[in-house]
Amino acid sequence: MRADPISLFPASAGHDDLYRVVKGDSIDLLARLPDESVDLVFADPPYHLSNGGFTCKGGKRASVNKGGWDASRGLATDHEFQLAWLREAQRALKPTGTLWVSGTQHVIFSIGFALQELGYHLLNTVTWYKPNAAPNLACRFFTHSTELVIWAAPQRSKKLLHTFNYRQMKAENGGKQMRDVWNLDYQVPEPDGEQVVWSLPTPAKREKVLGSHPTQKPLSLLDRIVRCSTEPGALVVDPFSGSGTTGVAAVAAGRRYIGFEREKEYVELSRLRIHAAAQTAAPRDAVGAA
Numbered sequence: 001m002r003a004d005p006i007s008l009f010p011a012s013a014g015h016d017d018l019y020r021v022v023k024g025d026s027i028d029l030l031a032r033l034p035d036e037s038v039d040l041v042f043a044d045p046p047y048h049l050s051n052g053g054f055t056c057k058g059g060k061r062a063s064v065n066k067g068g069w070d071a072s073r074g075l076a077t078d079h080e081f082q083l084a085w086l087r088e089a090q091r092a093l094k095p096t097g098t099l100w101v102s103g104t105q106h107v108i109f110s111i112g113f114a115l116q117e118l119g120y121h122l123l124n125t126v127t128w129y130k131p132n133a134a135p136n137l138a139c140r141f142f143t144h145s146t147e148l149v150i151w152a153a154p155q156r157s158k159k160l161l162h163t164f165n166y167r168q169m170k171a172e173n174g175g176k177q178m179r180d181v182w183n184l185d186y187q188v189p190e191p192d193g194e195q196v197v198w199s200l201p202t203p204a205k206r207e208k209v210l211g212s213h214p215t216q217k218p219l220s221l222l223d224r225i226v227r228c229s230t231e232p233g234a235l236v237v238d239p240f241s242g243s244g245t246t247g248v249a250a251v252a253a254g255r256r257y258i259g260f261e262r263e264k265e266y267v268e269l270s271r272l273r274i275h276a277a278a279q280t281a282a283p284r285d286a287v288g289a290a
């Protein structure tokens with residue numbers, strides 16, 4: 001029998017076999033996962049955007065610099081980086097598994113091209129609408145208020161093998177097929193009414209009580225991604241864990257999680273947040289986990 005991928009990484013105090021957050025480089029750590037052992041990879045990789053620009057935060061001009069991890073090393077090197085981690089993720093994913101990658105226009109085209117180069121099967125490009133996006137300071141183009149989230153299966157195959165909880169998503173959408181524009185400030189549509197857009201706001205204050213990350217994703221986004229594309233007990237991996245939002249969504253929904261993160265402070269924040277979520281998650285037997 002093959003080793004459980006979670007058992008390949010040492011547990012920190014307070015952890016159990018539900019999750020691990022491992023400090024280190026995502027490409028090296030992804031390489032340690034066995035072939036075809038992971039059900040879902042969600043990644044929010046560096047945007048390579050921290051190069052001295054400005055944005056608007058709380059109505060004031062603020063630097064866009066997020067940290068050294070977000071600096072660009074030039075277009076070609078940045079693209080090689082995306083190819084390298086996507087190649088390892090592809091190897092580690094089960095044929096029934098899928099990959100989700102979020103990004104803005106600064107990285108998403110490189111990621112989309114890398115996915116095509118590697119032979120992934122593109123399933124959707126979801127547009128996540130942010131109703132409370134920061135205003136545009138330059139006034140030289142439209143305000144950015146969306147982020148793209150690519151959904152892909154690891155291989156092209158005639159028969160689609162990936163997990164998609166279609167009926168559950170349709171039921172949560174008032175009996176209508178769910179579309180690829182997500183507005184998570186969500187109203188369920190009336191059966192005879194118009195479709196609604198999924199508007200997910202940026203993370204709520206309650207999601208930052210244990211600490212925050214400059215590019216923290218809202219829990220509602222990860223909750224939908226985890227539940228629509230995995231079954232209870234599934235193994236979810238995030239190679240760029242940040243504040244651990246993917247892990248929080250995974251354990252809250254009865255899935256298991258491995259996160260990789262190179263910065264110590266975010267490893268600790270991920271562990272804190274996921275530990276808190278694991279304390280309040282339904283017992284695993286109740287959600288049918290493996």
Ligand SMILES: C[S@@+](CC[C@H](N)C(=O)[O-])C[C@H]1O[C@@H](n2cnc3c(N)ncnc32)[C@H](O)[C@@H]1O
Nearest residue numbers: 025026044069215216217240242243245261262
């Ligand atoms: C965009 S943030 C992820 C935010 C996360 N989705 C959340 O909700 O908090 C990317 C994270 O990846 C980490 N990172 C960047 N390059 C990395 C690498 N090569 N290996 C591991 N972690 C890396 C950064 O430190 C940063 O915390």
